[in-house]
Structures are given as structure tokens and as C-alpha cells.
Amino acid sequence: MDDHSDQTRKPRADAVRNRERVLEAAKAVFNAGGPEASLEAVAKRAGVGIGTLYRHFPTREDLFEAVYRREVEQLSELAEHLRSAKDPVEALRRWLQSAVEFVATKKGMLAALALAYQSSSELAVFSMDRLTKAIGSLLERAVAAGQMRADISPEDLLRAFFGMCYMHDQRGWQSSVLRLLDVFVDGLRVQSAAKTKARAAKPAKPAVKRKR
Amino acid sequence: MDDHSDQTRKPRADAVRNRERVLEAAKAVFNAGGPEASLEAVAKRAGVGIGTLYRHFPTREDLFEAVYRREVEQLSELAEHLRSAKDPVEALRRWLQSAVEFVATKKGMLAALALAYQSSSELAVFSMDRLTKAIGSLLERAVAAGQMRADISPEDLLRAFFGMCYMHDQRGWQSSVLRLLDVFVDGLRVQSAAKTKARAAKPAKPAVKRKR
């Protein structure tokens, strides 16, 4: 029942150490081998038993997210900085370009993002939230300034970004994606919406204030 | 060395039959379970041994491609028809929208496309070629009519399309993708290129005449 003190016992030193080792090993293995890499390989590299790995990170996603959490945060912070740029459209473009750079250096990063998009683990939700907010703040500013159409949500944009990067193990993908993003951002500008017809009828949703 | 007659022996009846059975089973299994589905399950459903499956389709891709080959052709033919539409930009848009519809009904189709994009098997190359030509012909026409920027290749466009669809097992993906494609097509229009600055300096490649 209720213990004498609600003090929690200090976590065991070996547990802490092992967790760290697994994370490090996982980072190495995932960066090299992508998201499908063997978890047993990770355990071996970390010098721990497979059971230990699973205790710390019950699912593959948990491990993944833990590994790439910091990366997600960096992207999020970049968005912070860009909020003060004067041209909102260019700021958004800049962010997207940096994100490409990011994905280019960390194999596995993209898979982590994809997981964030699909899974509903706590950590995944966290990542998703951060990124949505990051992109959303940039988007909002551009919309508010009347420079961008308002019917695209941050989620949409994020999806487009993920998607374009998805074929990232192909030769020349990076420049291709940069070109595509350019086109895309151009398409987002308000004036091009003016040029289009029919479709203007379904404004989907305001998007300026997003789901939460 | 040269045989008496270069007549090839008639293929065995059971072999033909089994091949067909496997294909049918694979179609069912892949459509339901996606690209990761168990090949042993396919064999079982087809009522053949696993060895037989592997003899006919040595790799997973081979099987995949065989299953979705017809689908790819349909997409390609659709592009044919659309070539006679009067507004080239709308024709392209229309094609993309149909392609979305397509992917929506066949789970696994997308994975097949992705494979076509990445693998270099003969069949993959074939698919890629068809699709590239399909999209390329539409693109070309719009560019020739002076309605679209010329620095996006069919491959780029295809990549963007794949990508946007990639998260297709999420709720609401379809409408999201349709919106994104709209934005994208808008971005492709020439006049929006006029509005952009810097980047105009690197025209990548003419794209009007593509790689082959």
C-alpha cells in the first residue's frame, strides 16, 4: 500500500547507463541502416541483452523517437528564429530547405518523422505537435500578411514535405526536392489562387487557426 | 551451341496455370495487406508451394510489378486521352487527380510505384518509363503552350505525386492530397515563376526534352 514516503528511489546507475548505451547504439545503427535495422543488432552493439533493450524501449517506435527527438526539436527551434525574418513566404521556404538539408544528413530521420505522423504513441504525438506548431507559425504569418492562401493546413504542408523527401535514397533527390518545394511555395502564394478558377469554391478550412 | 531447331519447347501447362494462380492470390493479398504481406501467405492462398512462387517470381518486386503492371498501363492510357483536352494545365491536374483516385482504391499500388521508382529490374524500368512518358507528354504540352515553367522534369513531378500520397493510410489523406496537388499545379504555372526572384538563376535543365 502507501509507502512510508512517496520519495521515489533513486534510479539504478546501471539502468541509466544502459539506456544511454542503447540510445547511442541505436543512433548509429539507424543512421546507417535505416528504420528497418535489426534491434538485436542494436542490443549487441550496445553490449546489452535484447531484453534490456525492450525494457527501456518497448516498441521500435519508442526507440526511434527517442533517438530523433533532439533533431525534431532543432527543426522546431529553427522555425522560431525564422519567425522574425521580414518576408514570411521566404521564411517558410527557408525552413523547408533547411529541413531538406536535415533529412539529407540523417538517414532514418525521415522514417522517424513518418512514424510521428502515423503512430499515436506519446512521443510521436509530441513530435508531431512540435513540427505542426513550427510550420504552422510560419504559415500563419504569411497568411496573415495576405501573401498566402489560407486553405492549406500545417499538416498538409508537412505531409507534402515528407512525401517529397520520401524517395530520398535515389540519386539527385535533394536538388529535385528543392525544385519541387520551390514550385510548391509558389503555388501557395495568394496571387496564383486568383488565377485559378473552379476550385476556389471549396476553401476547405481556414487553417489559420489549426486543429488545436 | 545452336540447336537443330530454335523452336522453344511448349511451356508446361501446369507452370502456366500456377503462375496465374499465384498472380491472382498475390493481387488479393497485396491489395488487402499492403506491400509487406507474407509471401508464404500468397503461396498458400494460391495453393502452391513456396518454392513454386519463388521460381516464377524470384523477388518480391518481380511479383509486385507483375501484379500492378496493368494498373500502371491504365494510368498511362489515361494520359493519352487527356492529351486531347484543350487546357493543358487542367489536363495535367485531371491526370493527377485520377491517379489519386487510383491509389486510393488499390492498397499496394503505391508501393508498386515506389518500387518502380527505386528498383532497376526490367519491369520496374518499364513501369517507370510508361509513367514518365505519360506525365511527360502532358507536361510538355503545357510548357509548349507557354503555360508552365520548364524547369520541372516528369520525374520530379512523379516524385512529388508519389510523395504526397505516401501517407495514404491516414485518415483524410485523400482530400489533403487533392488540395496539395492543386497548390502544386498552381505553382507550376508560368506566371508565378515571374513573381519569384533569385532561384530563377538555376534552371536545372530544360526538361522539355527529357532524359530519353
Added chain:
DNA sequence: CGAAGATACGGAGGCTCCCTCCGCTTAACA
């Protein structure tokens, strides 16, 4: 038709990976 080959069949078996479970070890605390 029947024999002889060529061709195809099928599934056992060896491998890798996944994940769970539980007896043993070890660190924290008194």
C-alpha cells in the same frame, strides 16, 4: 502409345528477426 528427358513442383531446413518471460544479479537503502 510408351519411353526418355526436360521441366516444374513442393516443402523441409537453415537463417534472421521479433518479442516475451522469468530465474539470476546487483545497486540502493537502512
Added chain:
DNA sequence: TGTTAAGCGGAGGGAGCCTCCGTATCTTCG
């Protein structure tokens, strides 16, 4: 230093991949 909860690790059962080869079946030709 002893007690005890927390943590460790790897055996083991399951699933899927793919190969290999003895056996069965089809085609061809006399």
C-alpha cells in the same frame, strides 16, 4: 552488511525469408 526491489540477459517459440533437391508430371519423339 543484509534486504529487497529493480534491472539484467538470453533462451525459446513464432513468423517470414529464401534455397535446395528429391520427386512428380508434362512434352516430345520414336
